[in-house]
Amino acid sequence: MGLTSTASAASEPYGQYYDEYSTVVDVTEAGADNSGDESITPVLDEIRDDDTLLVFPEGRYYMDEQFRFTGFENFGVVGENATLVPANYYDFSGPNYRLFRLGVSYSPGGRLRFEGFDVDQTASNTGIRTIEANVSDRLEVRDITIHGQHDSGTWGPGLFNITDSDGTGIVERFRAPDGGAWINDTPTAGDRWRGPSGIVANQNVGTLEFKHCWLGAFPDNGLYAATGSGKIIVYGGLYQNSNGANVRIGGRGSEIRWPTVEIDSTRPEDRSQRGIRIENGRNITIHGAAVENSSPEATSHAVSVMNTCESAWIEDTRIELRGDDVNHGIVLSPNCGGVTVVDTTVTHETAGGYPFWIQDSDNTEQILAEGLTITGQSGDAEGFRDGIRCERDNCRFNNIDVAQPGRSGVDRNAIVNTASEVTVYKSDLRASQYPFLDIGTNTLVRNSVLQSTGGQEAVCLYASSTSPAFKENRLVEGIRDFGASDVTTWSNTYE
Template identity: 30%
Template sequence: MQRNEGTGTSNNARDAGSFSVDRRSYLKLAGSAAGAAGLLSGTAAAAVERRGIRFNKTVNMVRDAGCDPNGNEPCDAEIRNAADDYTLLKFPPGEYKLTEKNYIGDKTNVGFVGEGDVRFTVPSNLNEKVLVVDDGTGLLFENIDLDLRASGATPGLHFGASDNLEIHDIEYIGQGIHPNSDPRGEGDGNPQVTNAFSPIVRSEDGNGTITNVVAKNDGRMGAYNSGDGRVGVWIGISHKGTIRLRNCQFEGFPNNGLYCSRTGGVVQVEGGVFRNNDITQVRLSSDGSYVEDAIISADLDNSDSPNPEDTLNTRGVRFEAGRFGFGGAQVRDCDISIVSTTNSNGAVVVGSDGADHTVKNSRISVEEDGIRGFYAAAPTGYGSRDPPPEPHTATVVDTSITGGSNGVEAIRIDQRDDSVVADCCINQTGTDRDGVKMYNSPSNVVKNSTIDVPGQQVLSPGCRVTTRNLSASGSCPVPNKAAGDSLPRELSIVSNSGRFRYQLTVSGDLGKSTARGATIDPNDTISGSTATGQGGDGGVDSYGFSGEITQMDVDGDVTVYLDDEVIPQDKYLGNVLSFYGTGSSAEYTFSVSGELSGYEGLNGPDTISGSSATGSVSSGRDRYAFAGEVTDISADGDVDIYLNGNEVTSAELLPNVLEFDGQGQYTSYEFSVSGNLTGYRGINGPDRINGLSASGGVGSGRDIYAFSGEITNIELSGAINVYLNDELIRTGSDHTLKIDGKGSYTTYEFSVSGELDGYKAINGADDIDGSSATGNVGTGRDIYTMGGNIERASLNNRAQIDIDRSAGTISVRGTGDYVSYRLVVSGDIYPERGIGYGDEISGNRASGVVTTGVDTYRYTGDIVEATMDEDVSLTVSR
């Protein structure tokens, strides 16, 4: 049960799986029905069901298919080869390079799932649908991001199925700007640029569900490219079923955010944010289609595009169907606003090739001059296109239109018989602004509405309009219209008396908000993630943001609200950490990376020293304000911990995560760290924590630990993948090569057949060059990770051990001192020459002594150990 710190109430949001912690990217799936912990924990042969789609086989794309999770080698062929009927492709955390268009067709129940922080990367200037999966049935794509930060890259994703299309949790990372696209079509550019996302349901009875797809494209405005510019979502005539787009976000596309009007299939947009796209934010047409409960906005003052001043037309919603004649789509319960723009012909627009459409129970605001809240053009067709089929009615009901726009009308409807404006509220504060104008549109009605405008309430040139029950004054509901209204957290600065000034910085996105009745003041400026502003007596400035507040300075008598909670200015530092007692005494200690202060409830046993605190709580709560991040924490006893109002565990707050991912064969491990250590997930029977060390074993599952400080030692007995903070640091095919100094100075050199990297204690005296290394040890230990086998090696102390894999020999050369040695291999070892008294072979081991001369052995397999007296040892372990 999660406690809401601001109100003292509780809810089950975290129990339902909606809670996540940014630094735990492998919990990214926590919001889904199954949750990250339950994702495909069975064997590759076990049948699983995900999002209603059944898979009989799973493929680990690293272990089984051979993809490179570090993004160095292409993964195109591996994906194409692994995708098959009833097969789920699992991608462990990492980056996977795609370099070309990959087509996978005619598959039944094929899935692609990222397990943690997974992204596809592309090379510079790639302008292709990088993954096309179509012409089958049953398709899942979930929790895999598309990274388009390579210069000039404009990749897209294309997913089609006759039924059971399930697409979830995708983020497009970066800006999709084709290098040859020109604003407003100037110059020699205007290439056809790949659309970001193309979903299709090909059967009339088929369904598709798309949730949490985010693309903040922030592209080049004016690059409509005569219709060939980059689109956010394209759904065209091939779509015949029903697609639901839920809680998606598309921003900054030069050729429509959602372009879903040229289809006879159904497109239902539920929730989400669609902002600052050129041409239109959301474009629909067909019967049964709608956009509902969405935030739709043109606010170019808060655009991250490189050239918002070149925008062509920032309409909110547009209804049109080209030459196809579809009609019947609706806008329902939406917040639509034109806050700041260079060009727009309306917040909601019905094109000349649009048939009948409806807007209801929505809130529309227009602040720029000469722009209508609703405009239905005459249904005459466009260019050579025929007029759309009847009916042509435009219906606007239960809708408010507000704002300070000057000129023209709030609503205009041309040549559309039987249109209705009813139960609406129009309040226009600009000058020379009329209410409703119906041109040459007989049999139309305007009724039961408030129309408070400086001009005329209703105009009807060329026709007679029935009006009844109209009021000339009243207040109207206003939309959430600012950039910050769609962001998850809220900060408001409210004047108590007199003027105030402030500056604040956040770690994520930042935008102005209308929360607590705030107005959007152009004198308040945002630069990146920093806002600087001022307000007058009784004024309110509000912001929406993501992440954390990292700095806030306020001058004046104000009340500051953070997520509906009052925050004392003299104590607030960006974050609040709270410890709630549950009845019995519990002790805690923690450290943070920035400033730390007491916030509430601190008494006798609670102390702060610099950026660290210790305390105890039995009932009530101890609360601290701090800047930065929690760097260390431990709690002994029964205590509930909250960070910024969200319940967390000490494991979730520790800065590092170490994960042991079993590869099917039982492998034991042990490790030590320099800070606090706790189990996080999967810790059971054989797994033990003893102070700063832990030991355990894993087969096909995962053991996950959280800790602070650094890893001081790690030992593995077999094949296993090890991740540190989602980064793969040891693969199942890696060996660990350790050179232990026993006290006297020893030099060494070696080369391996695979990749080589330093792991611990590799310093200035040690050097890695490709797959070779040189160095020295005295009393310490140098540790490397290596792929493949030792090809050559040499240890030099009072004797010299030389290993030559190509010759299949190990030689121990005496230099005059009496030195004992021990050799262990994974295969066989037998004498070659110089073997005599005191030398012995037993199985895969050899031991002996040298003073002068050379003892030489032949061997098969791999080197496991080479030890020289008490001077030095070289060991290799998996």
């Protein structure tokens, strides 16, 4: 079957792996065609075996049916400048969903390696799931690059799950930059909703890392790993222009670190191109992310913390929103748990919207923003004209800097508060209308500087404002009071 001895391993591109397997097979020596003319799946079916590494030398490998192997303990597939060439949708035999199905949920593999392949789906009506893997112990997938749009309407290029809570996996440099076509532009029009996601990992129960991956525009999410109970780690990578969400993550203790999310193109079918969406889990961290949206749909929030997210930490994240439509920055859904936002910048240059929107809620777990900077000139389209819209009790803002000068002379507010037990401390608030507008209860603003750049008062209190307190602040032009009750002012300066 074309066995390669470990004695010659040092000269092979993947020779460092050979000692991990009892058998190493050169697939061409076993009869696989590397000219791209004949399907290799029958050969793979013949030579598959446990504790075996299949090596694909340089060449083109045509596949017109699925290769399936489950229940193995140790298996590997590696390419050496190898290109997989899937048949088009009409010529693909049997389940036209996948090239490689390695492990299933009820019979997973133990350890799996899959590395080093280009996938040529530049021909029309191609696009097939390159690999679907369910592994219990250890998954390693690296250096998979898919060329051409996924335009067959079948499932998207990758699905990965760790099936054991102690298992681990890494998917590194998995790249599908050309994205996928909407379902109605494919041979399977009408068969599915919207179309494929880029990568799916919704049944993961272990620890699974996606490192330096690249996904283009898919109709139904880019990286979709939101419903498993395990830990998802996203490290680096580029995620662009997907509908739904570009990075959609759940799980316990999941981490999103240093990715770049770019939304600069919107197709006619796209309805929501959220940057990062977190849900179905707790202690989810976003650290060092960059989200840039210059082609916003109205619901394409930069960061969405959904109702099912029990707790989250957002730190050192940069958000830039630009364009001629309404859009919001960080949006906290009504029933989400406690959220902390630290050392994060939102540059907001849209027709309207809230850079930070804490939605109305009966949940009183604390929302804390510390070192948050909000800047940019935005409009007031559809009435969304506040830098921070605070509608939830027990929020605290420490050392924040909010500037809302307004686009083309419109009136913008820095903070509008409708909630109770809200504190602003050591912060700098500037706005073309009111730096702070209160219709809530038991608000405290302390040791802060508030100034309207439009000649208004620093603070506006409506009649429904109850027991607001202002202590040791610099309040330029003072307070405008429309009948608030039990107002406390102490040691402020007025100019």
